[in-house]
Amino acid sequence: MSPPVLQSLIAGRWVGSSAARGLHSAVNGRLVAQTHAEELDFGEGLDFARRQALPSLLALDYQQRAAMLKALAAYLMERKEELYAISAHTGATRADSWIDVEGGIGTLFAYASMGRRELPSSNVVHEGPATPLGKQGQFMGTHVLVPRRGVAVHINAFNFPMWGMLEKFAPSFVAGMPCIVKPATATSYVAQACVRMIEDSGLLPAGALQLIIGSSGDLLDRLLETDVVTFTGSADTAAQLRVNPNLVRRSIPFNAEADSLNCAILAPDVQPGEPEFDLFVKEVFREMSAKAGQKCTAIRRAIVPASQVDAVAAALRERLAKVKIGDPAVEGVRMGALASKDQQRDVAERLAQLARGNEIVFGERDGFAPVGEGVGDGAFFAPTLLLCRDAMHNEAVHNVEAFGPVSTLMTYHDFDEALALAAKGRGSLVGSVVTHTPALAAQAVLHAAAFHGRLLVLDREAAAESTGHGSPLPMLKHGGPGRAGGGEELGGIRAVKHYLQRCAVQGSPTMLTAITGEYVRGGAVREDVVHPFRKYFEEIQVGDSLLTHRRTVSEADIVNFGGISGDYFYMHFDEVAAKDTQFGKRIAHGYFVLSAAAGLFVSPAPGPVLANYGLDTLRFVNPVAIGDTIQARLTCKRRIDRGNRPDQPPQGVVAWDVQVTNQHGELVASYDILTLVAKRPEAEAAQA
Ligand code: NAP
Numbered sequence: 001m002s003p004p005v006l007q008s009l010i011a012g013r014w015v016g017s018s019a020a021r022g023l024h025s026a027v028n029g030r031l032v033a034q035t036h037a038e039e040l041d042f043g044e045g046l047d048f049a050r051r052q053a054l055p056s057l058l059a060l061d062y063q064q065r066a067a068m069l070k071a072l073a074a075y076l077m078e079r080k081e082e083l084y085a086i087s088a089h090t091g092a093t094r095a096d097s098w099i100d101v102e103g104g105i106g107t108l109f110a111y112a113s114m115g116r117r118e119l120p121s122s123n124v125v126h127e128g129p130a131t132p133l134g135k136q137g138q139f140m141g142t143h144v145l146v147p148r149r150g151v152a153v154h155i156n157a158f159n160f161p162m163w164g165m166l167e168k169f170a171p172s173f174v175a176g177m178p179c180i181v182k183p184a185t186a187t188s189y190v191a192q193a194c195v196r197m198i199e200d201s202g203l204l205p206a207g208a209l210q211l212i213i214g215s216s217g218d219l220l221d222r223l224l225e226t227d228v229v230t231f232t233g234s235a236d237t238a239a240q241l242r243v244n245p246n247l248v249r250r251s252i253p254f255n256a257e258a259d260s261l262n263c264a265i266l267a268p269d270v271q272p273g274e275p276e277f278d279l280f281v282k283e284v285f286r287e288m289s290a291k292a293g294q295k296c297t298a299i300r301r302a303i304v305p306a307s308q309v310d311a312v313a314a315a316l317r318e319r320l321a322k323v324k325i326g327d328p329a330v331e332g333v334r335m336g337a338l339a340s341k342d343q344q345r346d347v348a349e350r351l352a353q354l355a356r357g358n359e360i361v362f363g364e365r366d367g368f369a370p371v372g373e374g375v376g377d378g379a380f381f382a383p384t385l386l387l388c389r390d391a392m393h394n395e396a397v398h399n400v401e402a403f404g405p406v407s408t409l410m411t412y413h414d415f416d417e418a419l420a421l422a423a424k425g426r427g428s429l430v431g432s433v434v435t436h437t438p439a440l441a442a443q444a445v446l447h448a449a450a451f452h453g454r455l456l457v458l459d460r461e462a463a464a465e466s467t468g469h470g471s472p473l474p475m476l477k478h479g480g481p482g483r484a485g486g487g488e489e490l491g492g493i494r495a496v497k498h499y500l501q502r503c504a505v506q507g508s509p510t511m512l513t514a515i516t517g518e519y520v521r522g523g524a525v526r527e528d529v530v531h532p533f534r535k536y537f538e539e540i541q542v543g544d545s546l547l548t549h550r551r552t553v554s555e556a557d558i559v560n561f562g563g564i565s566g567d568y569f570y571m572h573f574d575e576v577a578a579k580d581t582q583f584g585k586r587i588a589h590g591y592f593v594l595s596a597a598a599g600l601f602v603s604p605a606p607g608p609v610l611a612n613y614g615l616d617t618l619r620f621v622n623p624v625a626i627g628d629t630i631q632a633r634l635t636c637k638r639r640i641d642r643g644n645r646p647d648q649p650p651q652g653v654v655a656w657d658v659q660v661t662n663q664h665g666e667l668v669a670s671y672d673i674l675t676l677v678a679k680r681p682e683a684e685a686a687q688a
Contacts, residue, residue: 006033006189009199010045027337027374029377039217066116066119067643080105082197083194086190087161093328095290099163107474115493121639147499149226153179153219153220158183159187175497175500182219185213230254235259260430261301262301262431265444272311278315279459293381298407302407306411325369327370327372337375337379340379350406351384354397358386359388363383385406398426426483427480428453428484435459452480472489518637534607551630552627553626553627562589585626601658609676640654653676
């Protein structure tokens with residue numbers, strides 16, 4: 001039976017039945033799949049994304065899209081074994097595929113939960129606070145982030161066909177962009193299996209994710225100002241694509257994650273036998289062997305003190321000699337193959353360049369013999385460790401990336417030289433500094449952060465929980481300056497913001513409230529006979545407000561509060577010392593003011609407010625002295641509908657703006673309180 005012809009998903013149809021190029025198993029060279037010969041109509045794909053997918057996505061809000069992502073992640077997780085089986089053809093071990101398959105699905109989960117925690121139930125993100133632009137406070141300015149109303153094109157590298165696709169898709173989907181994904185051809189059968197699963201799930205709006213098998217043709221030439229392109233791959237391809245005339249003319253954002261010569265530095269304080277020494281060796285070994293070294297974050301340059309290089313080399317040789325290489329299906333195999341024969345050739349060529357003038361400490365001649373049936377036709381490569389003793393003057397070791405299990409040890413004489421060597425990578429995704437000396441870590445980071453997207457400081461304390469040098473994490477930025485492409489991905493919710501458009505907005509507070517969906521002070525408020533805490537979530541509107549009765553603060557309040565809290569700070573209790581402070585007299589505890597304000601605005605009987613789970617942006621703006629009279633204004637600032645969860649009663653999040661003022665109308669305390677408010681019971685809702 002001939003292997004399947006892969007299909008593209010364009011304009012809601014699977015396209016492709018005639019075979020074009022064969023894609024071979026990295027393990028034994030057998031044909032695994034074939035690309036299709038049919039040409040794709042990218043105009044049709046873009047049109048479908050704009051006309052069909054975009055309106056459906058924008059009919060949802062951030063919360064709803066995040067919830068969809070969570071459902072999708074759960075759906076894929078249930079079917080992960082199918083994906084592992086397909087991923088095995090790429091030469092990946094189970095552990096390697098875990099990064100790709102579960103790492104990818106985990107990133108969907110992560111963006112689902114970050115979206116639900118941090119984004120509003122609308123399509124406007126308010127980057128407040130608003131700033132007054134005039135003396136009366138009736139003209140203000142602020143920033144909003146909104147969906148770009150365009151399409152995201154994601155072009156990926158071959159090494160992590162699932163993770164690479166999903167880590168880009170997740171934030172762009174939450175941001176409301178339909179995506180067109182072009183995986184690298186060599187491993188596109190994995191991406192296709194995943195997209196087919198996603199399509200079959202029926203969980204996403206039609207056209208939210210389209211797939212290109214093979215060439216992206218004239219796609220980039222057809223993009224519009226509202227679109228974005230993200231790219232992961234080699235620096236050469238990035239350099240070529242980022243100057244596409246259409247992208248340049250229309251200022252279409254182009255985010256690049258390119259190859260980089262990442263380093264790990266063994267600091268001069270570390271001696272053989274110390275935990276940090278072993279951690280360094282373990283980390284370099286892991287980055288050489290995991291995914292057969294085909295990680296964009298892998299350690300290509302291991303920078304060690306000249307006095308320690310022999311000990312490090314010996315420890316690495318020992319570990320490398322033990323690693324069993326071959327078909328990952330064979331028991332005990334820890335390192336698989338490169339993704340293709342092309343890669344095998346490419347890595348061999350790069351290694352030859354690196355080896356010129358450098359020593360090979362460990363390589364093919366050290367017992368390289370992959371195990372398994374047919375592995376002679378696979379794309380295996382011997383782990384190879386080089387040693388460069390003159391790295392300040394050898395350019396190749398800082399420039400040539402052999403995208404496989406290849407790493408170069410390089411020596412330094414003092415720490416400044418180590419940091420100078422790190423910088424010779426001209427921008428990297430990640431660097432590690434292994435040290436147990438905080439001052440060295442601080443010195444290294446101050447210098448190296450300018451050249452790196454991420455820095456891992458590794459020592460015995462962090463080791464047990466360290467996620468390792470090579471693992472990008474959804475909550476931390478991935479992407480480095482210079483050679484590494486200059487792009488940024490992941491990094492928490494900021495990844496979603498990369499796919500949104502920021503706009504400065506000016507207007508009156510009332511207008512800004514309506515635009516941002518967040519109450520802006522000075523804007524119109526609505527007062528009602530019903531206390532805001534007696535309303536269900538659905539009944540509360542931004543701007544609903546309560547002005548409380550007043551309360552005069554007495555000395556007894558201060559004394560009682562001191563007794564309850566145990567806070568006898570001189571400013572509240574020592575008349576003499578208080579005279580010398582900037583206030584010139586005793587003042588009430590700030591926390592008393594907070595508590596007294598709560599006493600003013602709560603509605604004590606049981607009601608829809610389920611919990612008060614915190615305060616934000618608290619400031620004690622002016623002192624409250626004995627005899628001052630305070631009053632509070634409570635206004636609904638923000639409401640977020642996170643949908644309903646099976647494990648809790650239906651509820652929403654409401655943030656309340658609180659202003660406490662004195663008898664002169666001056667602000668004395670200012671903060672937001674965060675509450676959970678019940679939704680109206682279904683029976684009542686039905687009657688209403
Ligand atoms: P590549 O040759 O640059 O290809 C990357 C992607 O670009 C592939 O999808 C490729 O498609 C596509 N492509 C190539 N030429 C194109 C063109 N003219 N127009 C549109 N698309 C084009 O890189 P690779 O060999 O696949 O990946 C290995 C490299 O990626 C390594 O150097 C590695 O360091 C880097 N990498 C970086 C990161 C990161 O996050 N920074 C992650 C992984 C890998 P085809 O496959 O169809 O040619």
